[in-house]
Amino acid sequence: MRNWFSRRKVDAVTTHLTEPYVNAYMRANIWHVAGRDADLLIDTGMGICALAPEIPTPRGKPLIVVATHIHLDHVGSLHEFAYRAGPACSAAEFARMSDGATYAHMFRAMADAVSELPKPGWSAADYAIRPAPLNRTLSEGDVVDLGKRQFKVLHLPGHSPDSIALFDEADGTLFSGDAVYDDTLIDDLPDSDRAAYRHTMQRLLDLPIRIGHGGHGPSFSRDRMREIAANYLKDTADL
Ligand SMILES: [Zn+2]
Numbered sequence: 001m002r003n004w005f006s007r008r009k010v011d012a013v014t015t016h017l018t019e020p021y022v023n024a025y026m027r028a029n030i031w032h033v034a035g036r037d038a039d040l041l042i043d044t045g046m047g048i049c050a051l052a053p054e055i056p057t058p059r060g061k062p063l064i065v066v067a068t069h070i071h072l073d074h075v076g077s078l079h080e081f082a083y084r085a086g087p088a089c090s091a092a093e094f095a096r097m098s099d100g101a102t103y104a105h106m107f108r109a110m111a112d113a114v115s116e117l118p119k120p121g122w123s124a125a126d127y128a129i130r131p132a133p134l135n136r137t138l139s140e141g142d143v144v145d146l147g148k149r150q151f152k153v154l155h156l157p158g159h160s161p162d163s164i165a166l167f168d169e170a171d172g173t174l175f176s177g178d179a180v181y182d183d184t185l186i187d188d189l190p191d192s193d194r195a196a197y198r199h200t201m202q203r204l205l206d207l208p209i210r211i212g213h214g215g216h217g218p219s220f221s222r223d224r225m226r227e228i229a230a231n232y233l234k235d236t237a238d239l
Helices: 087-093 104-108 195-207 222-234
Strands: 006-009 012-016 030-033 039-042 062-065 086-089 136-138 141-144 149-156 164-168 173-177 211-214
Touching: 086 087, 087 136, 195 222, 211 222
Parallel strands: 039 062, 062 086, 086 136, 173 211
Antiparallel strands: 006 012, 012 030, 030 039, 141 149, 149 164, 164 173
């Protein structure tokens, strides 16, 4: 295994990482944004291999790590980082990382969990997520400040009750986690709520983004996001 993570520069300050050998259903996006006074990491993957060594940490510059929600594929390596922020409504669970909150048991049960072993003898059956208590909780309207660039927190439940997104209103960049992404949306987990998801989609129809970077799949334009939201509202209209 040369490198567990793949890495791609998205723009001058944004880098995309992911775990190509993780089953596509669980393979999530990790976003790194370099700021003036602080850097930002959005989501931390599965925690199968150490993520922290992959992330540049310039001396004296804080790295703010935000979990968009507590599902396994977004919080696995959160414990490796010192400054951990996440949704206020699931904050207590971050100190436990129980299967009931993360769904880690779904990965343990997968026959084809990975396409390459991270190391010899590795087994998905041993997969566990280390607790990562939050230092900061995030609610609707809170601001994550990188210096010269601010991200507003949006609470967008539906996929999960605790789904949050980060929106740079000045330049239109949305980091949306699993609230919206350009792939099959998951709304049938035990903690999913379709009525709440419909409300989130209605809200997204009017959100003036320039580009969206989701928790899964490729990045998307405002038009594409509106199409995804409209399709969801159409498909769930009988609710
Ligand atoms: Zn999720």
